[in-house]
Amino acid sequence: MSVEVWTYLLVGLTFALYIYIGYASRVRETAGFYVAGRGVPAIANGAATAADWMSAASFISMAGLISFMGYDGAVYLMGWTGGYVLLALLLAPYLRKYGKYTVPDFIGDRYYSHTARAVAAIATIFISLTYVAGQMRGVGIVFSRFLQVDIATGVIIGVAVVAFFAVLGGMKGITWTQVAQYTVLIIAYLIPAIAIANILTGNPVPQLAFTFSDLVARLNQIQVDLGFTEYTKPFQGKPMIDILAITLALMVGTAGLPHVIIRFYTVPDVRSARYSAGWALLFIALLYTTAPAVAAFARYNLISTLNGKSLEEVRQIDWVAKWEKTKLLAFVDKDGDGKVTVAPGRAFALKGGKPDFNTPDEKSKNEVHIDNDIIVLSTPEVAKLSPFVIALVAAGGLAAALSTAAGLLLAMSSAISHDIYYRIFRPTATEAQRLLAGRIVILLAVILAGYFGVNPPGFVAQVVAFAFGLAAASLFPAILLGIFDKRMNREGAIAGILVGLIFTATMIGMMRAPQIFGAPAPVIPNLWGISAEGIGVVGMILNFVVAYVVSRITPPPPEHIQHLVEDIRIPKGAGQAADH
Amino acid sequence: MSNLEGYWKANTSLIRNLLIIWALVSYVFGILLVEPLNSIRLGGLPLGFWFAQQGSIYVFVVLIFYYAWKMDQLDRQYGVHE
Known part of the structure; x- marks a missing residue:
C-alpha cells in the first residue's frame, strides 16, 4: 500500500479511537467536566500530562531546532523538562490538596479577592490562547503535508474531532483521549529514531547510540572541515547569561502553565499528584532524550548525503x-x-x-x-522505513497537536465558565447551568482556535515567548508564595502579579517590536544580554520582590486564610475535599 | 501543632536539598561549567554537553520519584497520610 493510503487509514483509525473514547467518557456533572471526577490513576495522569505538554512543536520542530542550534538547543531540553521538578516539589501536591477546579480558583481564594481571581483568569486565557492557535495550525500543516488536503480543510477536521470529545467529555474525555494520544505519538517518534540510530551506529537505542558511538565526534569533525564550529561547542548562538535566563524562564513558565497545573487536580489524592508528576516527566523524557539524538543523527546524515554530490545525483x-x-x-x-x-x-x-x-x-x-x-518528518524515509511508519509519523504529529489543543481549550474555557461566569458573576448558578456554560464556552473556544488556525495572526510564532514569560512572571510566583509564605496577603500578591505582568509584556513588546507591531527595529534588542525568551525571569524576580515588600507593610491575611494555608500543607483529607 | 511544624520543616529541607541537585546538574554542570567539563569525555560526548542534552533530564526524573517516595515515609511518620 502507498504512503497516502496508509496515512488515511491510520489517521482515520486514530481519530475514530479518540471519538469513541470521548463518547465513552461523556460526563453529567461539573466535577467530571473540569477535573475528570478526580478519579484518574497517577500513571494515566502522567501519560495524559505528557501528551498535554508535548505539542506539535515538540514533536515536529524541536529536533530540527536542536539540529541547527547544536549545544544551545539544550535550553529547550532542560527548560521544558526541569519545570516538572518545580511542579512536583513546589506546586502540584498542595494544589491537589486544596482541591477545586482551576488555577484562578486557588489564587482568588487564597488571596480572598475577586481582583486576583480575574487577573489570574485573564492571564490563563491569554497564555492558553496564544498557545492554542499554533496547535490548530500544526494540525493543518500535518494534513497538508501528508494528505495533500489544504490547511483550512485540515484545521476544520481537527476542530470537529476536538470539539466532539472536549464538549461531550470535558476533562474526563480529554484525559483518556490524551492517554491514547501519548501512546500513538511516542511510538511514532521512537520507531524512526531507533531505525536511524541502528543504521548510523549499529546501536538501536538512540540515547546510547548518541552517547557512546563516535558519531558526534565525526559530526564535529565534518562541521569544522566545512567551516562551521563544532556541533557540541557551547554559546555559539547565545551568550551564557541568555542561556541561563531562557532555561530558567522555560522551567518556571512550564510549572506556571495553567493547562499543565490543572491536570494535577484530576488525581485522587496528594500522593498520586506527586507520583503522577514523576510519571509525566518519565514519559516526556522518553521523547526529550531521544530528540537530541535524532537531531545529531539527522544533521550528520543530511550533510554527508548532500555535501559535494552532484545536484543531479542528489535529486x-x-x-x-x-x-x-x-x-x-x-x-x-x-x-x-x-x-x-x-x-x-x-x-x-x-x-x-x-x-x-x-x-x-x-x-x-x-x-x-x-x-x-x-x-x-524525513527521518523515516531517510532510514528507508516502510510507508506504514511514515503514515504513523503523521498520526503521531496529529496526536501531539490535538492533545495539547484539547488541554489548552479546557484550561481556557474553565477560566471563563468557572472562574469568571460562576465564581464572580453568577455564584447562584445551578449545577446544570454551570455544566451547560462549560460546554458552550469550550465549543466557542474550539471554533475560535480553528479560526486562528486557518487565519494565523502573523505574530503567533513570536508570542509563544509571551506564554512562558507571562506564566513565569505572574502565576508561578503567586501560587508559590500562596503555599510557602503564610504571611503573603492580597495586596502583596496583586502588586507582584501586576508588576511582573506589565514588566514582562512591555519588555517582550519592545524586544519583538518588528514582529508584533511591524516596527523597523526592536526598541531594545535585549536587557543585559537577556532576550525576549528569557526576560520572564526578570519579571518573576520583580514579582517576588514587590510581593514580599508590599505584603510586609500591609495587614496580614485574615485568620481563616492562614488556616487554609496550614491545611493545604498536609496531605490528609484530600479525598474528602473532593466531595465538596 | 509542633508535630505538623516538624513535618513541614522536614518537607522543606528535603525540597531544598533536591532543588540544590536540580540546579547543580542543569545550571552548574550543563551551563556554567560546561566548557571545563567538556574536556572530559563520557563515551563519545563531551561531559558538559552530555549534562545539558541528556544527563540533567535523567536526574530530574529520579529527583521527582525520590521525592514522592521519601514523602510517603514522612507522611506515615507524622501520621498525615490519606
Whole structure:
C-alpha cells in the first residue's frame, strides 16, 4: 500500500479511537467536566500530562531546532523538562490538596479577592490562547503535508474531532483521549529514531547510540572541515547569561502553565499528584532524550548525503525529490559547479522572515536550504522505513497537536465558565447551568482556535515567548508564595502579579517590536544580554520582590486564610475535599 | 501543632536539598561549567554537553520519584497520610 493510503487509514483509525473514547467518557456533572471526577490513576495522569505538554512543536520542530542550534538547543531540553521538578516539589501536591477546579480558583481564594481571581483568569486565557492557535495550525500543516488536503480543510477536521470529545467529555474525555494520544505519538517518534540510530551506529537505542558511538565526534569533525564550529561547542548562538535566563524562564513558565497545573487536580489524592508528576516527566523524557539524538543523527546524515554530490545525483534520492517539492528542502547552485555545497550561512536571502527562493544569499557559500521541520518528518524515509511508519509519523504529529489543543481549550474555557461566569458573576448558578456554560464556552473556544488556525495572526510564532514569560512572571510566583509564605496577603500578591505582568509584556513588546507591531527595529534588542525568551525571569524576580515588600507593610491575611494555608500543607483529607 | 511544624520543616529541607541537585546538574554542570567539563569525555560526548542534552533530564526524573517516595515515609511518620 502507498504512503497516502496508509496515512488515511491510520489517521482515520486514530481519530475514530479518540471519538469513541470521548463518547465513552461523556460526563453529567461539573466535577467530571473540569477535573475528570478526580478519579484518574497517577500513571494515566502522567501519560495524559505528557501528551498535554508535548505539542506539535515538540514533536515536529524541536529536533530540527536542536539540529541547527547544536549545544544551545539544550535550553529547550532542560527548560521544558526541569519545570516538572518545580511542579512536583513546589506546586502540584498542595494544589491537589486544596482541591477545586482551576488555577484562578486557588489564587482568588487564597488571596480572598475577586481582583486576583480575574487577573489570574485573564492571564490563563491569554497564555492558553496564544498557545492554542499554533496547535490548530500544526494540525493543518500535518494534513497538508501528508494528505495533500489544504490547511483550512485540515484545521476544520481537527476542530470537529476536538470539539466532539472536549464538549461531550470535558476533562474526563480529554484525559483518556490524551492517554491514547501519548501512546500513538511516542511510538511514532521512537520507531524512526531507533531505525536511524541502528543504521548510523549499529546501536538501536538512540540515547546510547548518541552517547557512546563516535558519531558526534565525526559530526564535529565534518562541521569544522566545512567551516562551521563544532556541533557540541557551547554559546555559539547565545551568550551564557541568555542561556541561563531562557532555561530558567522555560522551567518556571512550564510549572506556571495553567493547562499543565490543572491536570494535577484530576488525581485522587496528594500522593498520586506527586507520583503522577514523576510519571509525566518519565514519559516526556522518553521523547526529550531521544530528540537530541535524532537531531545529531539527522544533521550528520543530511550533510554527508548532500555535501559535494552532484545536484543531479542528489535529486534522484526519493526523499530529496519529495521534500524539495514542498520547499522544506531547496537548492541553489551559486558557484555553477553542478555540485551541492553545505556551508555556514543562508542559501537564500530572507524576505519577511522567510527564505525568498528567487534570491540566493550571496554572502554565504551555502547552497542548501533545510527547514527545521524536515529533520523529524524525513527521518523515516531517510532510514528507508516502510510507508506504514511514515503514515504513523503523521498520526503521531496529529496526536501531539490535538492533545495539547484539547488541554489548552479546557484550561481556557474553565477560566471563563468557572472562574469568571460562576465564581464572580453568577455564584447562584445551578449545577446544570454551570455544566451547560462549560460546554458552550469550550465549543466557542474550539471554533475560535480553528479560526486562528486557518487565519494565523502573523505574530503567533513570536508570542509563544509571551506564554512562558507571562506564566513565569505572574502565576508561578503567586501560587508559590500562596503555599510557602503564610504571611503573603492580597495586596502583596496583586502588586507582584501586576508588576511582573506589565514588566514582562512591555519588555517582550519592545524586544519583538518588528514582529508584533511591524516596527523597523526592536526598541531594545535585549536587557543585559537577556532576550525576549528569557526576560520572564526578570519579571518573576520583580514579582517576588514587590510581593514580599508590599505584603510586609500591609495587614496580614485574615485568620481563616492562614488556616487554609496550614491545611493545604498536609496531605490528609484530600479525598474528602473532593466531595465538596 | 509542633508535630505538623516538624513535618513541614522536614518537607522543606528535603525540597531544598533536591532543588540544590536540580540546579547543580542543569545550571552548574550543563551551563556554567560546561566548557571545563567538556574536556572530559563520557563515551563519545563531551561531559558538559552530555549534562545539558541528556544527563540533567535523567536526574530530574529520579529527583521527582525520590521525592514522592521519601514523602510517603514522612507522611506515615507524622501520621498525615490519606
